[in-house]
Amino acid sequence: xxxxxxxxxxxxxxxxxxxxxxxxxxxxxxxxxxxxxxxxxxxxxxxxxxxxxxxxxxxxxxxxxxxxxxxxxxxxxxxxxxxxxxxxxxxxxxxxxxxxxxxxxxxxxxxxxxxxxxxxxxxxxxxxxxxxxxxxxxxxxxxxxxxxxxxxxxxxxxxxxxxxxxxxxxxxxxxxxxxxxxxxxxxxxxxxxxxxxxxxxxxxxxxxxxxxxxxxxxxxxxxxxxxxxxxxxxxxxxxxxxxxxxxxxxxxxxxxxxxxxxxxxxxxxxxxxxxxxxxxxxxxxxxxxxxxxxxxxxxxxxxxxxxxxxxxxxxxxxxxxxxxxxxxxxxxxxxxxxxxxxxxxxxxxxxxxxxxxxxxxxxxxxxxxxxxxxxxxxxxxxxxxxxxxxxxxxxxxxxxxxxxxxxxxxxxxxxxxxxxxxxxxxxxxxxxxxxxxxxxxxxxxxxxxxxxxxxxxxxxxxxxxxxxxxxxxxxxxxxx
Numbered sequence: 001x002x003x004x005x006x007x008x009x010x011x012x013x014x015x016x017x018x019x020x021x022x023x024x025x026x027x028x029x030x031x032x033x034x035x036x037x038x039x040x041x042x043x044x045x046x047x048x049x050x051x052x053x054x055x056x057x058x059x060x061x062x063x064x065x066x067x068x069x070x071x072x073x074x075x076x077x078x079x080x081x082x083x084x085x086x087x088x089x090x091x092x093x094x095x096x097x098x099x100x101x102x103x104x105x106x107x108x109x110x111x112x113x114x115x116x117x118x119x120x121x122x123x124x125x126x127x128x129x130x131x132x133x134x135x136x137x138x139x140x141x142x143x144x145x146x147x148x149x150x151x152x153x154x155x156x157x158x159x160x161x162x163x164x165x166x167x168x169x170x171x172x173x174x175x176x177x178x179x180x181x182x183x184x185x186x187x188x189x190x191x192x193x194x195x196x197x198x199x200x201x202x203x204x205x206x207x208x209x210x211x212x213x214x215x216x217x218x219x220x221x222x223x224x225x226x227x228x229x230x231x232x233x234x235x236x237x238x239x240x241x242x243x244x245x246x247x248x249x250x251x252x253x254x255x256x257x258x259x260x261x262x263x264x265x266x267x268x269x270x271x272x273x274x275x276x277x278x279x280x281x282x283x284x285x286x287x288x289x290x291x292x293x294x295x296x297x298x299x300x301x302x303x304x305x306x307x308x309x310x311x312x313x314x315x316x317x318x319x320x321x322x323x324x325x326x327x328x329x330x331x332x333x334x335x336x337x338x339x340x341x342x343x344x345x346x347x348x349x350x351x352x353x354x355x356x357x358x359x360x361x362x363x364x365x366x367x368x369x370x371x372x373x374x375x376x377x378x379x380x381x382x383x384x385x386x387x388x389x390x391x392x393x394x395x396x397x398x399x400x401x402x403x404x405x406x407x408x409x410x411x412x413x414x415x416x417x418x419x420x421x422x423x424x425x426x427x428x429x430x431x432x433x434x435x436x437x438x439x440x441x442x443x444x445x446x447x448x449x450x451x452x453x454x455x456x457x458x459x460x461x462x463x464x465x466x467x468x469x470x471x472x473x474x475x476x477x478x479x480x
Contacts, residue, residue, distance in 0.1 A: 079397060326355050
């Protein structure tokens with residue numbers, strides 16, 4: 001059964017999903033639940049929290065707490081939808097493969113290709129960011145030296161074995177987790193005056209009140225709040241290499257989301273409580289300000305080390321995700337077959353190397369667009385993530401309908417009915433449209449809509465040529 005027979009008409013045969021998933025067989029299943037969660041945290045917690053959270057504070061003021069709480073509610077709907085489907089069909093292609101199975105081949109192709117290219121861009125931006133952080137200590141060393149060294153390290157980790165990758169990412173992510181836990185502890189002590197002069201709670205209502213920019217500011221803050229949760233979907237891709245995917249993947253997704261909600265909401269609540277929101281600058285980390293308030297010596301050096309490891313951790317996790325998407329596209333017949341091959345250790349090495357092109361591209365582009373490249377990268381990657389979340393929630397509606405129509409048992413994590421996924425769809429769509437009014441994020445729609453038109457045209461041409469080729473082959477076979 002080929003791709004068209006499987007997907008056209010919303011899957012009429014019960015065996016079809018199994019046949020699609022089996023295309024991606026061969027990857028090692030060695031990742032533990034703890035490693036899955038840390039890969040998710042590694043992909044999600046990056047410079048956006050440590051440095052970019054200042055933008056959210058400027059938009060919403062102390063009410064940034066509500067912005068991130070709203071973003072967390074949207075993220076919960078996506079997490080539950082993805083966990084249910086990953087438990088039923090553990091595969092590296094994750095949400096892209098599920099969209100092909102339950103919606104249409106175009107959907108699976110568009111999601112994976114869009115997100116693959118976005119992940120390549122993100123990996124490149126993280127490596128460039130890491131080189132910038134190193135200049136804090138080694139100002140005379142050219143950026144290309146650090147980019148080359150970090151790129152080699154990230155490629156090596158992604159090419160050796162999935163067990164080594166999981167261990168490496170576990171400890172890199174642990175640095176971020178320990179830092180945030182220390183921040184939460186110190187911040188709470190400052191607010192309540194435990195061992196430090198009491199800061200109190202005046203900053204939540206001073207400087208314009210709790211809602212200095214009104215509910216519009218809160219709504220726009222949700223855009224950047226949701227951006228901070230992007231990357232959690234990488235856990236779905238690890239299902240293809242998890243030791244016990246049906247149990248481990250839903251558990252890892254729940255654990256990752258709970259930790260993220262605690263870190264983000266509680267962390268930013270402490271930031272705006274300790275430092276007056278109007279004094280938080282866009283060019284500094286709010287976390288550094290709090291550490292300096294506590295009086296920790298060399299706070300800037302400590303945070304520079306943390307954001308460096310955060311960038312490297314994100315680069316490792318996102319390259320892992322990008323390579324699995326390329327591997328899935330290749331096994332589905334959308335990319336060259338070489339990208340679907342596995343090494344002796346069952347690693348998609350060629351897909352990893354192909355997905356690393358963003359590192360070289362970012363190095364070149366950073367020389368020409370020093371002031372605008374990162375804003376462009378964030379905006380472009382935001383479209384890829386928002387599009388993937390939209391399609392994941394749509395796919396989940398079709399997934400549940402198929403399972404229930406065919407009386408197939410599945411792991412139900414959310415409430416019965418379509419309402420939770422429909423609510424998530426509305427939230428993601430609202431955030432996507434809101435990017436038009438967020439400073440620096442207009443590129444999300446400006447680049448995203450034409451890109452989808454291009455992808456759709458390319459898919460139509462490819463599928464038409466594929467059908468013609470199949471028809472010619474069938475006629476040749478019938479000739480005596």
